[in-house]
Amino acid sequence: MTIREQKKLDLDKIMESDPAAVSRGVVKRTYTGYKALCAYRRAHRYWQRGLHKLALHLSFKAKTKTGIDIHPAAQIGARVFIDHGVGVVIGETAEIGNDVVLYQGVTLGGTGKESGKRHPTLEDGVMVSSGAKVLGPVRIGAHSKIGAGSVVLKDVPPYSTVVGVPGRIVKQCGKRVEDTELDQVRLPDPVMEEFARLNKRIYDLEVAAGIHSCRYSLTVDDDNLPSDGEDNQ
Numbered sequence: 001m002t003i004r005e006q007k008k009l010d011l012d013k014i015m016e017s018d019p020a021a022v023s024r025g026v027v028k029r030t031y032t033g034y035k036a037l038c039a040y041r042r043a044h045r046y047w048q049r050g051l052h053k054l055a056l057h058l059s060f061k062a063k064t065k066t067g068i069d070i071h072p073a074a075q076i077g078a079r080v081f082i083d084h085g086v087g088v089v090i091g092e093t094a095e096i097g098n099d100v101v102l103y104q105g106v107t108l109g110g111t112g113k114e115s116g117k118r119h120p121t122l123e124d125g126v127m128v129s130s131g132a133k134v135l136g137p138v139r140i141g142a143h144s145k146i147g148a149g150s151v152v153l154k155d156v157p158p159y160s161t162v163v164g165v166p167g168r169i170v171k172q173c174g175k176r177v178e179d180t181e182l183d184q185v186r187l188p189d190p191v192m193e194e195f196a197r198l199n200k201r202i203y204d205l206e207v208a209a210g211i212h213s214c215r216y217s218l219t220v221d222d223d224n225l226p227s228d229g230e231d232n233q
């Protein structure tokens, strides 16, 4: 496919995805994400022909103009939309499929621990929201969504929604995934639990010594509460 054809497909994607896109002409002139992608597509051709210095120079110029840093060796498919784009970083060994949308502040980076393939692979139709970081040679399955501000360090199966730091899957194929490991609403409170245990011990000692004067904390299991007559409150 020629670069001209690639640019046309990228424009088509923007016109389809962005309700704010007024016309193709305006997008061409004012969308930094589109401009950065055009520069990448040329730089990538140079890179493939072994003209690495020229490719890197082109990338550098695009980065200074748009604030979007795409390594010319990265592999990026067709119909890709980088919305707004400032702060987007796409590493050297990153692979991006077709119909992918990236928002501003997205990093497709390395963890700093690997060599060789060290950047993520995004399959077709993936969306990575603003500020999200996908780090390491992980694979994000087709049509998955990465929530704003998430940090993803593990593979994600297709059709998933991932949010949080570290990223966890909250939806799969449109259905909510229950977090079986931890109830995020009723988080355990170890300090409170320890107080409750101490309260109970004091109460038991007072009962044994016949000096108990008040009900112990309601945080202690109700089954152990004394009967009303017994309680001197």
Ligand SMILES: CC(C)(COP(=O)(O)OP(=O)(O)OC[C@H]1O[C@@H](n2cnc3c(N)ncnc32)[C@H](O)[C@@H]1OP(=O)(O)O)[C@@H](O)C(=O)NCCC(=O)NCCS
Pocket: 084, 103, 128, 129, 130, 145, 146, 147, 148, 149, 150, 161, 162, 163, 164, 170, 171, 176
């Ligand atoms: C993740 C996102 C794409 C929504 O995907 P979705 O599959 O429709 O998921 P839902 O909206 O049903 O959210 C699923 C759960 O994740 C939570 N969630 C969604 N986005 C989240 C985020 N960024 N961080 C933390 N939790 C988030 C929701 O509150 C919801 O939790 P609940 O089930 O306990 O209520 C969206 O929330 C998001 O992050 N959009 C940002 C897009 C963006 O970058 N826009 C910038 C334009 S300039």
